[in-house]
Amino acid sequence: xxxxxxxxxxxxxxxxxxxxxxxxxxxxxxxxxxxxxxxxxxxxxxxxxxxxxxxxxxxxxxxxxxxxxxxxxxxxxxxxxxxxxxxxxxxxxxxxxxxxxxxxxxxxxxxxxxxxxxxxxxxxxxxxxxxxxxxxxxxxxxxxxxxxxxxxxxxxxxxxxxxx
Numbered sequence: 001x002x003x004x005x006x007x008x009x010x011x012x013x014x015x016x017x018x019x020x021x022x023x024x025x026x027x028x029x030x031x032x033x034x035x036x037x038x039x040x041x042x043x044x045x046x047x048x049x050x051x052x053x054x055x056x057x058x059x060x061x062x063x064x065x066x067x068x069x070x071x072x073x074x075x076x077x078x079x080x081x082x083x084x085x086x087x088x089x090x091x092x093x094x095x096x097x098x099x100x101x102x103x104x105x106x107x108x109x110x111x112x113x114x115x116x117x118x119x120x121x122x123x124x125x126x127x128x129x130x131x132x133x134x135x136x137x138x139x140x141x142x143x144x145x146x147x148x149x150x151x152x153x154x155x156x157x158x159x160x161x162x163x164x
Contacts, residue, residue: 044067044122044123045070047154049154062103064076064096064099066119066135067122069124069127072127074092074131076095089134092138093141096141100143103117104116114146115145115147118146118149119146119149120151
């Protein structure tokens with residue numbers, strides 16, 4: 001009884017279709033993930049800074065980002081939370097309170113417990129400053145108390161350090 005029968009003329013073919021399908025699915029997955037990482041950022045013409053540090057956020061951080069458009073509209077993750085025509089700040093206040101509750105806390109010297117992470121305000125260079133001022137005022141309300149605020153700016157091309 002010969003258990004190991006092998007026909008040398010029989011060739012094995014490998015079906016590459018499933019592997020190609022998986023590669024295409026991975027490509028699509030990474031394209032979608034790349035797009036979602038920029039979801040919080042609106043297309044704005046940021047003011048230029050003479051002295052600035054490149055923003056390298058911690059991906060684990062729970063940093064809220066507010067985008068203020070030229071007309072004063074405030075957008076978070078492609079959703080309008082303030083419309084200047086309605087002049088109602090409750091959605092901004094609710095968003096900031098929710099984000100402040102999710103942030104890690106730290107205790108200041110005076111015993112006050114506040115969020116330890118910063119709020120990033122990205123305002124168009126032609127946005128009315130009163131909108132930035134109002135957002136900063138809302139950050140000081142009880143229940144929010146976000147005391148670290150970062151303002152986004154662009155660095156002029158001639159001021160950027162050369163990339164290695």
